[in-house]
Amino acid sequence: MxxxxxxxxxxxxxxxxxxxxxxxxxxxxxxxxxxxxxxxRRPTIARYEQPRGDILVGGRAVTGSRDTGEQLRYERIYTDGPLYAPVTGFASQRYGTAFLEHSEDELLSGTDPMLAGFPLWNGFTRVQSPGGDVVTTLNPAAQRAAFDGLGTRKGAVVAIEPTTGRILALVSTPSYDPAELSGNGPAVAAAWARLNDDPEKPMLNRAVRQTYPPGSTFKVITAAAALDAGVVRDLDARTDSPDPYRLPGSTARLVNEGEGCRDASLRFAFEWSCNTVFAKLGVDVGAAGMEAAARSFGFDDPTLRIPFSVVPSTFDAPEDRAQRALSSIGQYNTRATPLQMAMVAAAVANGGQVRSPYLVERTTRSGGSTVSAAGSRPARQVMRPTTAVRLRELMTDVVEEGTGRNAAIPDATVGGKTGTAQHGIGNQGTPYAWFISWAQGDDDMDPRVAVAVVVEDASARRGDISGGGTAAPIAKAVMEAVLHSPRAG
Incomplete structure (x- = not known):
């Protein structure tokens, strides 16, 4: 037994x-x-069984969570959705996430191990921490000024704090309300189809995911390259620049919109945007010098993240001198995002140094304790400090005496550069209106803000479109909003 x-x-x-x-x-x-x-479906159900953390602008949450009482319980909601959509992106139960909602998804959803007091124990028990919050660098007044300034026009605005790299405004229009994509029902599917089929592309983030020919705003880089290389030593000396300028090795002739550009000084050429002078300067600097200058400012950099990815801006410096001449005035194959051109203006304002731009100031737990902070970003010297001083002088002249007068602000020093970029077959498309600038209040120790504005469909006759007339007033409104705001931190 x-x-x-x-x-x-x-x-x-x-x-x-x-x-x-x-x-x-x-x-x-x-x-x-x-x-x-x-x-x-367990992971999906668990993902939405608690509220998502929030994205904050100026200390105020611009996102939230709504209890639907359904199996996928909590659904994302947005405050001023179209205003902040290029920053927040969307968090959809059906279509996933985009932009900050995507790059900070682990923290916002509560799955980031950094949120847990005892990560190993939480991993063993499968207990999910409450979602954390993302505190952005945005200035709400600047963001609103940029959005209202663009209005119903297609375009983008980016504003940066030159000394830190903090992004103060990032706007793209037309925009959309990300709340339309939050759930998983038929209405969400219909909204997704409508937004993706819209020829105006409201879901395209033109500030960081669209490149444009920068036109005359690129002349800031060409001027920096010429000054650094010693091709130009005196801002007021006459240059050997014919008008019209026959492109080297070609029968094509380059002309100017205005008069007085023949053999003009760099100061005059910059102030009145003489194409012939800068095209010849690009040829004289050489392919290697122009390419090195553009790359130092950030062109051709596929690694830039803010924290979501940015489409690289590109500069083609071919050995063909005619093509290089056009590249040096922001045409041919030169392409730039508004973020990139804001970095160019910021480098001039910051003594020739550019800091990597960033959008997240810090992340916190639901109780408010800090998980991570941005910290100081490394600076990259993109031109000689003396060159930056001379470019600041040139950009100031543009606003005080030249094509950028619409950006002038009382009790502040403003520097700018206008641009009108041709595009389309035979350059017959409506030109893009550009303006890049920086501003320093009379009581400030250093420039407070650098801005880039591009308007795709300026509402004016083709011959009247210019960065100074269309884009400069928008930049002015954004700069004023920053100058009238308390300094962050």
């Missing part, structure tokens, strides 16, 4: 061991494959 009991006990132990082995195999080895199996 005892032997039978021993056999039964041994068999039970064997079954227990088999059960433990099978459980361990399922929980440890097979868990990852079950976790990503489309038929497994």
């Amino acid at each position: 005892t032997r039978y009991i021993q056999h039964a006990a041994a068999f039970c132990v064997l079954l227990l061991v088999a059960l433990l082995v099978n459980t361990a195999w399922l929980q440890v080895l097979q868990a990852p494959s079950y976790g990503v199996n489309p038929a497994n």
Whole structure:
């Protein structure tokens, strides 16, 4: 009898061991494959069973969570959705996430291990921490000024604090309300189809995901390259620049919109945007010098993140001198995002140094304690400090005496550069209106803000479109909003 009991006990132990082995195999080895199996809805249900953390602007949450009472319980809501959509992106139960909602998803959803007091214990118990918050660098007044300034026109505005790299405004129009994509019902699917089929592309973030020919705003870089290389030594000396300028090795002739550009000084050419002078300067600096200058400012950099990715701006400095001449005035294959051109203005304002732009000041737990902070960003010297001083002088002249007078602000020093970029087949498309600038209040120790504005469909006759007439007033409103705001930090 005892032997039978021993056999039964041994068999039970064997079954227990088999059960433990099978459980361990399922929980440890097979868990990852079950976790990503489309038929497994547990991760999705768990993801939406608690409120999502918030994105804050100026100390105010511009996002929230609504309890739907459904299986996917909490749904994302937005305050001033179209205003902040290029920053927040969307968090959709059906279509995933975009922009800050995507790059900070782990923190906002509560799955970031940094949120847990005891990460190993939370991982063992599968307890999810409350979602954390993302504190942005945005200045709400500047963001609103940029959005209202663009109005119904297509375009983008980026404002940066030159000394730190903090992004103060990032706007793209036309925009959309990300709340339309939050749920998972038929209305969300219809909104998704409508937004993606819209020829105006409201979901395109023109500030960081669209490149444009920068036109004459690129002349800031060409001037910096010429001054650094010693091609130009005196701002007021006459240059050997014919008008019209026959492009080297070509029968094509480059002309100017205004008069007085023949052999004009760099000061006059910059103030009145003489194409012929800057095209010849680009040829004289050479392909290597122009390419090095553009790259130092940030062109051709595929690694830039703010924290979401930015489309690289590109500069083509071909050995063909005619093409290089056009590249040097922001045409041919030269392309730039508004963020990139704001960085160019910021570098001039900051003594020739540019700091990597960033959008997240810090992240916090739901109770307010800091998880991470941006800290000081490294500076990159993109031109000689003496060159930056001379460019600040030239940009100031543009606003005080030249094509950028619409950006002038009382009780402040403002520097700017206008641009009108041709595009389309035979350059017959409506030109893009550009303006890049920086501003320093009379009581400020250093420039407070650098801005880039591009307007795609300026509402004026083709011949009247210019960065000074269309884009400069928008930049002025943004700069005034920053100058009238208390300094952050």
